[in-house]
Amino acid sequence: MKLVKLALLPALACSVPMRAQEAPRFAFFALEHVLENSAQAKRVFAEAEVLGKKLEEEIKTKTTELQRMEQQLNSSSISDEGKSRIARELEDGRTSLKRLQEDAQSQYSRVAQTALAQLNREILPIVEALAKEQKLNCVLNFNANLNPIAWADETWLWRFSQEVAKRYDAAYPGGGTAKPAAAPAATTKK
Secondary structure (H helix, E strand, O other), rough: OOHHHHHHHHHHHHHHOOOOOOOOOOOEOHHHHHHHHHHHHHHHHHHHHHHHHHHHHHHHHHHHHHHHHHHHOOOOOHHHHHHHHHHHHHHHHHHHHHHHHHHHHHHHHHHHHHHHHHHHHHHHHHHHHHHHHOOEEEEEOOOOOOOOOOOOHHHHHHHHHHHHHHHHHHHHHOOOOOOOOOOOOOEEEE
């Protein structure tokens, strides 16, 4: 009887399917996709967009003023003394325009960085929760400018980001600001 049991043991071992190690599960997250498809993300960046347009208009106005001064400077109907005065004003205006452009860039960058920081604070918990829900091992940040992917199914590539955009809008339906995110639960290794 023992011989029969021992003879059946290898047969039983072969009949039980061995569980192969699962392939890693991952998704790509594209912040740009969320910015384009989420109403809340657009609201977060609205202040930066309004400021950017305002600053562009100020720079355009100053540039137009300097062009007008250059035309006056090239006019034959202005005296040498008048041309000298306009040339000084034009040089001062160019310096002022350069400062205006630098200040505008700095101001816009600060506002955009603040908006990006808010967006990251609000989105990262959603990304983490969705990744856990989908039992992912890793979420890779997809940047179209630094794309290391030669080819991917576009529907699959954007699916995770689209779901993040939907959940982000659902989490902030009235365009409110983020509630402080709960601290992640401590995990222990087993």
